[in-house]
Each structure stands twice: as structure tokens, then as C-alpha cells.
Amino acid sequence: xxxxxxxxxxxxxxxxxxxxxxxxxxxxxxxxxxxxxxxxxxxxxxxxxxxxxxxxxxxxxxxxxxxxxxxxxxxxxxxxxxxxxxxxxxxxxxxxxxxxxxxxxxxxxxxxxxxxxxxxxxxxxxxxxxxxxxxxxxxxxxxxxxxxxxxxxxxxxxxxx
Numbered sequence: 001x002x003x004x005x006x007x008x009x010x011x012x013x014x015x016x017x018x019x020x021x022x023x024x025x026x027x028x029x030x031x032x033x034x035x036x037x038x039x040x041x042x043x044x045x046x047x048x049x050x051x052x053x054x055x056x057x058x059x060x061x062x063x064x065x066x067x068x069x070x071x072x073x074x075x076x077x078x079x080x081x082x083x084x085x086x087x088x089x090x091x092x093x094x095x096x097x098x099x100x101x102x103x104x105x106x107x108x109x110x111x112x113x114x115x116x117x118x119x120x121x122x123x124x125x126x127x128x129x130x131x132x133x134x135x136x137x138x139x140x141x142x143x144x145x146x147x148x149x150x151x152x153x154x155x156x157x158x159x160x161x
Contacts, residue, residue: 004026011026050074059090076108078102
């Protein structure tokens with residue numbers, strides 16, 4: 001198992017919880033490059049890859065970039081942004097129990113088939129902010145994801161229309 005985080009403070013936080021016997025790779029934030037992506041692709045052949053990025057805009061971009069590069073053959077851990085206190089929103093600022101919960105409740109996007117059409121998505125008003133929030137809370141996803149990403153994730157998670 002390899003956990004992918006954004007930076008060194010995230011690594012320090014996870015090691016403070018789990019000790020040094022945990023495999024962690026840092027993306028260096030948005031500085032993620034092709035070498036890191038290739039390393040993750042190679043490691044994914046024999047290891048479970050868990051993407052555990054911050055619940056903010058840059059974290060979501062990094063998550064999508066890695067997930068897409070690995071053809072969604074990875075797992076996702078999400079920490080709830082509203083449980084993080086303080087000005088900075090990140091894994092390093094999350095509570096120990098929230099981190100443990102996130103890593104115990106992994107999400108796997110398993111399908112590339114469309115399970116809900118755009119018409120069904122629009123007709124059921126899933127794109128409406130209050131409905132997006134409810135859906136995200138149900139699945140443990142960040143509540144501030146945009147409508148396009150929610151539609152993509154619902155399909156990747158295999159949700160039926």
C-alpha cells in the first residue's frame with residue numbers, strides 16, 4: 001500500500017499517526033510531474049495506490065491527474081473539509097481520527113462505462129448545489145466539487161440513473 005499526499009507536512013502527519021512503517025509519496029503539490037506519475041504507474045502494478053490529497057481545489061486537480069493517469073486503478077481517501085479547523089485546509093491540519101476514518105473508508109472508482117446519462121443527471125437535478133452537497137455527503141466526497149466532476153465521479157462509481 002502506498003499513500004500519495006501533496007507535501008512533507010502531510011507525510012509528517014501520517015507518520016505521527018502510523019509510524020515510519022508506512023509508504024508515502026509526495027506529489028510536491030501542483031508540482032507533480034511525469035516522473036512522479038510514471039513512478040506511481042510502475043508502483044501500481046504491485047501495490048495498492050491510495051490518493052489522499054487536500055480537500056481543496058489544488059488537491060482535487062492533483063487527485064484527478066493521478067487517477068486519470070492510472071486509469072482509475074487506485075483508491076481514494078477523503079477527509080471532510082468542514083472538520084478541519086483553522087485557516088489552512090489540508091491533510092496536515094486534519095484530526096487524527098478523521099485521517100484514520102478516511103483511510104479506513106476508501107473509495108474506488110471502478111467503471112468507465114456511463115451508468116447515468118447527462119439527461120438523467122439534469123432531469124433529476126443532481127447538478128443543483130443543495131443536491132450535489134447531499135450526494136457528496138452520502139459518498140464521503142468533498143462537498144464543493146463542481147457539477148462536471150460530480151457527473152464524472154457518479155459514473156466512475158457506477159451510480160445508476
